[in-house]
Amino acid sequence: MEASRQDEYREFVAMRSTALLRLAVLLTGGDRHAAEDLLQIALMKAYGRWARIEQPEAYVRQIMYRQQVNRWRLRRHHAEVTVPVLPESGGEEGAGADLELRVALWAALGRLSKRQRAVVVLRYFEDLPEAEVAALLGCPVGTVRSTAHRSLAKLRALVPDLDPGGPGEQQLPLGYTAKEMQT
Known part of the structure; x- marks a missing residue:
């Protein structure tokens, strides 16, 4: 991949990874580790086709949706692991x-x-x-x-x-x- 395309890719990842991680957390049911894996796989697949992608965020989201659906299909017969109660965090009053x-x-x-x-x-x-x-x-x-x-x-x-x-x-x-x- 040429240097300018690599810079575009790095800029995209730096700007959009937080929002994409939020989506991944929602798709994985709150499992942060699985969400990070899901995002990493999607970004890796997008990197390989970066020169041909017209709408990078839509493309990465589509990869994430499909990858997660594939995971659900593969794990259909396995019991789902529940997430423990979230700890209290300090915040604003009200x-x-x-x-x-x-x-x-x-x-x-x-x-x-x-x-x-x-x-x-x-x-x-x-x-x-x-x-x-x-x-x-x-x-x-x-x-x-x-x-x-x-x-x-x-x-x-x-x-x-x-x-x-x-x-x-x-x-x-x-x-x-x-x-x-x-x-």
Whole structure:
């Protein structure tokens, strides 16, 4: 690869790796080590084709989605490992309730099945249309809709504070927007 393309790649990794790692953590159900592995694999695959990539972030995200779906398929019969309760962290006063809600959401996401978590992350956190989620997961659009409905119902049952008063298709679980969940 020529030097200018290597510099572009390094700049892309430096600027976007934090956001891509957040996505990887969501896709892996909060497993930081698996998320780092997922991101590393995606960046490695992108590096090999860097000269031909027109939209690098979309390309890397697509690799991450597909790689994680492949992992789920391979580990379909293995028990899922639960994540221990997150430790308390110091923060602003008044942010405690918000922090507790976020911790509860992370824990609830970990209790969803792999497919349910994938649908919620892709549909609501990544804001992908149902058809694209269906294509990524290799299932019909109706399955995505029903899985999203059941997943949101389960999240609301696990964390009652998430229910903003009614199910809105455009509204994220717990009433957060995608930007709020990424911070």
